[in-house]
Amino acid sequence: MSTKTLEFHFDFGSPAVYLAYTQVRRIAQETGAALVWHPILLGGVFKASGNTNPVGVPAKSRWIFEDMARWARYWGVPFVLNPHFPINTLALMRGACGMLMRQPEDFERYVDTVFHAMWVEPRNLNDPTETMAVLTQAGFDADAFMAMVADPDVKADLIARSDASVARGAFGAPTLFVGEQMFFGQDRMHFVKDALLA
Amino acid sequence: MSTKTLEFHFDFGSPAVYLAYTQVRRIAQETGAALVWHPILLGGVFKASGNTNPVGVPAKSRWIFEDMARWARYWGVPFVLNPHFPINTLALMRGACGMLMRQPEDFERYVDTVFHAMWVEPRNLNDPTETMAVLTQAGFDADAFMAMVADPDVKADLIARSDASVARGAFGAPTLFVGEQMFFGQDRMHFVKDALLA
Numbered sequence: 090m091s092t093k094t095l096e097f098h099f100d101f102g103s104p105a106v107y108l109a110y111t112q113v114r115r116i117a118q119e120t121g122a123a124l125v126w127h128p129i130l131l132g133g134v135f136k137a138s139g140n141t142n143p144v145g146v147p148a149k150s151r152w153i154f155e156d157m158a159r160w161a162r163y164w165g166v167p168f169v170l171n172p173h174f175p176i177n178t179l180a181l182m183r184g185a186c187g188m189l190m191r192q193p194e195d196f197e198r199y200v201d202t203v204f205h206a207m208w209v210e211p212r213n214l215n216d217p218t219e220t221m222a223v224l225t226q227a228g229f230d231a232d233a234f235m236a237m238v239a240d241p242d243v244k245a246d247l248i249a250r251s252d253a254s255v256a257r258g259a260f261g262a263p264t265l266f267v268g269e270q271m272f273f274g275q276d277r278m279h280f281v282k283d284a285l286l287a
Numbered sequence: 288m289s290t291k292t293l294e295f296h297f298d299f300g301s302p303a304v305y306l307a308y309t310q311v312r313r314i315a316q317e318t319g320a321a322l323v324w325h326p327i328l329l330g331g332v333f334k335a336s337g338n339t340n341p342v343g344v345p346a347k348s349r350w351i352f353e354d355m356a357r358w359a360r361y362w363g364v365p366f367v368l369n370p371h372f373p374i375n376t377l378a379l380m381r382g383a384c385g386m387l388m389r390q391p392e393d394f395e396r397y398v399d400t401v402f403h404a405m406w407v408e409p410r411n412l413n414d415p416t417e418t419m420a421v422l423t424q425a426g427f428d429a430d431a432f433m434a435m436v437a438d439p440d441v442k443a444d445l446i447a448r449s450d451a452s453v454a455r456g457a458f459g460a461p462t463l464f465v466g467e468q469m470f471f472g473q474d475r476m477h478f479v480k481d482a483l484l485a
Contacts, residue, residue, distance in 0.1 A: 138344060140347060146338045255346070276475075
């Protein structure tokens with residue numbers, strides 16, 4: 090069993106991140122690795138690294154969504170292309186940082202709630218009212234959440250985490266680190282597992 | 288066994304294409320599929336589809352070359368990052384079209400020679416003198432090759448093939464088709480095999 094750490098750099102807005110999310114706990118469990126969740130703002134990582142969103146190329150975008158559906162079938166996980174994609178995840182990612190800082194015991198339930206609403210139900214999380222309804226339904230206090238994501242320390246944490254990701258070599262998401270070895274993509278989980286077992 | 292066709296859209300200049308090349312004959316053999324080689328000019332496909340070369344993003348470029356080495360180890364195939372990368376493959380890809388049109392019996396030997404010189408030896412195929420030395424050493428007639436790649440019909444064939452690839456949805460290489468199902472990348476060979484066996 091591994092005594093290593095699997096760092097998962099994620100943004101809720103990417104279908105590839107969702108697919109990796111469906112696998113990271115399994116891989117950590119199978120290898121005995123410690124899973125570390127690392128929220129980032131994907132748009133910020135693109136900008137800082139000089140990368141562009143792959144869905145900006147029409148032919149690539151068409152293929153990506155077929156490919157995402159293939160990976161979902163491959164892993165046997167539910168997946169629906171959110172018709173409201175792309176969704177601005179700034180508040181949601183600040184929320185992930187805030188949960189880690191202030192309510193770590195609720196963090197995984199928060200992550201599960203948001204990924205499910207984004208890529209399974211799917212809900213229009215571009216609409217703050219709908220986002221608050223999703224969180225309330227899952228037992229979160231919407232007013233407390235709104236206050237948390239407006240907290241300057243929480244905002245700064247998301248920026249710092251995104252910058253740290255880029256400083257270590259990231260240019261997109263999902264990005265996974267095993268020590269300083271970096272892996273990009275939901276299609277590299279076998280390499281991630283190998284690195285954890287090495 | 289499959290009675291399907293596996294179309295391999297390739298350009299010698301991409302390490303990902305080389306890695307896919309090391310697998311396509313095996314997959315065709317294991318599935319009983321007919322392998323169809325389809326030369327394209329990757330730069331032309333990028334331009335026509337509005338895509339950009341992924342190695343244009345520095346952090347992505349660094350990761351890609353680590354990742355290519357991981358895939359080479361995964362498949363147990365030789366791979367050396369050509370220090371002269373990127374290499375202008377226009378004449379070499381015209382050569383692939385010319386071989387298919389005029390010397391189909393020599394086509395696979397030509398492909399094997401060029402991929403080996405590009406990603407195993409590795410040779411500076413930006414230098415026409417070195418390219419001719421590689422082909423001569425492999426038993427090809429350098430003068431006949433030069434005449435062939437200057438033939439307007441051969442030049443037009445590469446353009447037509449690249450355009451056809453884009454018209455069917457390609458935005459890069461390697462691109463593989465099983466019927467009208469398109470697969471992009473050396474990292475989708477398991478999906479290609481599944482499609483051939485479906």
